[in-house]
Amino acid sequence: MKSFVHSVTAFVFLLGIVLAFDSSAQTVATRVSGGWIRGIEEGPTLVFKGIPYAKPPVGALRFMPPQPMTSWKDTLSCEKFGSPASQGGGQGGLKGSEDCLSLNVYTPTTSKEAKLPVLVWVHGGSLTGGSGMGMNGHAFADDDSVVTVTINYRLGVFGFMYLGDVNKAYQSSGNNGLLDLIMALKWIKQNIAALGGDAAKVTVMGESAGAKLTSALLATPQAKGYFNQQILESGAVQCIRDSVTAKGIRQRLMTQLGVTKPADLLKISAEKLIAAQAEISNGAQGTNYFGPVIDGSVISEDPYQYIRKNKNDKVRFLIGTNKFESKMFMGFDKRLNHPDSTVLYGWFGDNYRYVLSNFETEAKKQGVDSAAIKVLTQYMYQMHSYRLANALSRAGNHTWMFRFDYKRDGTGATHADELGYVWFLPGKNNFNPAELKLAQQIHQNWVNFIKGKAPGDVNGAPWPHFVAGENNIMVFDSASGPAQLSNVYNDKTSPSSCFVLK
Template structure:
């Protein structure tokens, strides 16, 4: 009798064990080898990727509905569900971009990519890459963030977001409150991508509670905007900002002036025409006044009072703290001052294109003072570096340190016959990609100053190790002290990398935090 009574309880325990195992295997279904590639179930449906070297790669996963037709200039909407298995072995279209003569990409661009080692029961840290490109170019496929997945067992993600006039065009002043968030569509795309990560990354072996958002240039500036966007809070725990802070956030007057300029170039008197105008026409028109060095700061998120409710440094003084690793390169501006550039030579008029009429006098005055003690072009590049990048980064670091969250500051100083510490040059060192030796490397090939193998393997290994340590543990590791109000030290990456008191922390208290003001 006793054995008969115990049979139902024993059977229940067997069923419970089987259900637990089925649930676990369902979550990491990618680990069940498929003849055509691994399969993972997301909230929208199943996706099938490919195996590339040691990684499982999923490319072109839709994280929001296509922002076309009535969704143009509107916040992203959740992606539709699908039946069956969706093939995700090719990158999704990049955001529409180009020049006055030609365009590339499509409006239908809201796709992301995942690189992951084989999922296990233990959740891995996640790094989400945000690409740069002056808010008018680039895509999520132009990166080597996969190296953290291949070398450090981290789950890596990248995504596209709307660019230029399709992603950051202020329309509240033209079309009313239903388009109040049009100037932040690209920023809201980033929020939607991070929300997708929060909801789905566990199925790829990632830990949704250990997410690092990492960006460079405009990507870093977009990450900076995420820091002051309430809708993004809780979707990540730490950030990496390379050559960017919160200086791209524009006031509504500046953003509205850019909109009027676009309408003038399109010969439109009624902004409602923008809702149905061919997207190629928008991109060609914006390229006439927002390309090259002159367009570096024209587009960006908008302080609209809703998506971004407060000036960034004000908001950060009371917001929830996150861990921050950030820095700049010693000679950032030299990438933009080559022959043919609008800022190739010192010019007060050229500064108006880069900084706006209200900000340019500060920069010109600083150049005149600096050029008294340095050769003209040396002073010109130093001042441009300070006002484009370093000043904003130091202000953000100090604001964060005053609130006492962990902040680590760096500067990339390394130079040799191949490498100069100009804008974007640190990326090859941070990624430390063995170009040409990994199958995954072929998926990310693109042109750029940072492409290829770093010229100093020892320094690249060191920098990659610090970044990976931060992504995995929340601290960059031994030898890199936190930047605090009482100990303002910076990690200098050079032939002899070391932590030192912050060298020449440029300050100009009269210069606005906003880099471009009309």
């Protein structure tokens, strides 16, 4: 079976425009905590690729928390991207490497006096696929004076498999991917001045799984002080799982591999682990099987409880969803067009009953097709993003919400459709004039926010703050502007986690 992650990763990589530069381009060097690094000039931007921000998580460090990178003697060549994290490569193969903890920096300057705002990109891909090279940092570095960092982090079984009951040394194994992100942010705080950035102006931005992982930073004290803004596109804290659910997914993996004890997983090869992961994920439906875990160590409680108890109104947020998020997934898994208890259990676990009940109610009102798109969009993404926005607004955080609706054929945007507009790079797209205007508008709103301002006006109308319960948002479409939604669906009986096993 073709891997859903492979399909999504290919889609995201297509959006990451690959620029061809002269191989004779000039190199540039700067010193970071580990030693000197050498990058390359790519047009107006200096690019350092594959910088190690932690020790390779292999050997004795396999399934362990990331450890700070040791120093090197000679100047380290950072002219090529590092290996992606281990993941499915299509047709049951393996792509990437366990030695994957690197980041890439796109910067206009290496002057420590520049103090430019910093954007950190956390890639999507169901937390089982993708890499930092999937998006092109030139989009923000070339013309907007934003130092752009894209990172790799451990995925799937290596990033999020709970092993805390095997040995206390592995207590945080279910959060290794999150700890990788925190380690990258620590590296940025320590080193970004040598790359033209200001460690006090860090925006962490993610889409889909990247937004989910980014939002998990809000649920752990270990992340405090490493960022002051977040941009969350199509994702919130719905990826954070309880340990029972994490163990349930692990058991499926063990059954697939034919092992009886969790400790047996520690020595199994990446090839076998990733192949088994692909099988239990069963294509698209495994999109919520892996993610951070409430392990009593890194994350100690439900994320909303933690946010309420640990208010930090100094952090600002830009959060949004797309109009018909579910349409892309319905394309991958045709069963979702007429969902029943079996398919919904595969996608939502024991939460299926909430989704099915709402779907059956809506199907009577508007027909099966429309109900499926609407309800799946609500339970996959929309409901969770608005829950988080409401919680943050009540906690006193400056928050702005958006919805991306635009589709060239008028059918409404699905998951990931906004990415090409956010990561707009002049001359590197096939936009028509109306789309070009929309891309310029969206990209500028994002730049404004990254630089610490309000997102700004859209077609002469100010982007309103999101106030809990009032649902003031900005809608991006062929005619963009602010809107106040009369109602945002929220099933109060459905847990904060999208996928639950009891």
